[in-house]
Amino acid sequence: MPILLLLLLGTAVEITVLIAIGSVIGVLPTIALVVLATVIGVALLRREGTRTLMSFRDKVRSGQPPQAEMLDGVLISAAAVLIILPGFISDLLAIALLFPPTRRLIRNRIWRRVEARARRSAGEVFIIDAQP
Template identity: 50%
Template sequence: MPVFVLLLVMMLAEIAVIVAIGQAIGVLVTILLLVAVSVVGVAMLRRQGTRTLTAFADAVRSRRDPQPQMVDGMLVGVAAGLVLFPGFVSDVLALFLLFPPTRAIVRRRMLRRAEQRRPRQVIVVDSEVVQPEDDRPIVIESVREDRD
C-alpha cells in the first residue's frame, strides 16, 4: 500500500512539473529537454555502473569489505529505475544518485543506519578439524552452543 501511494504521488508531481515547465518554456522545448535529460542520465548510468562494478570486483579481489560498493550498486540500480521513469523530478533524483559525491552522502547514511539496526548477538561455533586417515576427505565436526 505505501509503495502504491508513493508512486501515485510521484506521478502527480511529475505531471505537475512537466505541465508547469511546458507552460513556461513551451511544449516542444519541454519534450526536447526531457529527452536530453534522459540521454544524459543513461550515459551517466552506464559509466557509473561500470565504475561501481569494477570497484566491487577490486574490493573482493583485494579482500576488502565490499559493502560500500554493494550499496553503490544498489543506488545506481535505483537511479536506473528513476531514469526510466519519465519526468523531471525522477531524472533529478537519478542524477543525484549518479554523481559520486552525492551518492557517497546517501551511501554513508545507509551504512550508518544499517549498522545501528544490526543485531548485536554473537554466535560462537566451537569446532575441531579431524585429520583423515588414508586419502579420505577432511571431515569438520562442529557444535553450536546456542542450541539445545
C-alpha cells in the same frame, strides 16, 4: 499501501511539473529537455556502473569486503529505474544518485542506519564469513 500512495503522489507531482514547465517554455522544448536529461542520465549510468563494477572486482580480488561497492550498485540500480521514468523530478533524483559525492552521502547515511539497527538487535545479528 503507503508505497502505492507514494507512487501516485510522485506521478501527480511529475505530471504537474511537466505541465507547468510545458506551459512556460512550450511542448517541444519540454520534451527535448526530458530527452536530454535522460540521455545525460544514461551516460552517467554507464560510466558510474562501470566504475563501480571495476571497483567491486578490485576489492574482491584483493580480499577486501566490497560493502560500499555493493551499496553503490543498489543506488545505481535505483537511479536506472528513475532514469526510465519520464519526468524532471525523477531524472534529477537519478542524476543525484549517479553523482559520486551525493551517492557517497546517501550510502554513508544508509550504512549508519544499518549499523544502528544491528546494534539495537545485537542478539539477532548473524555474521556469515565466506572465507575458508
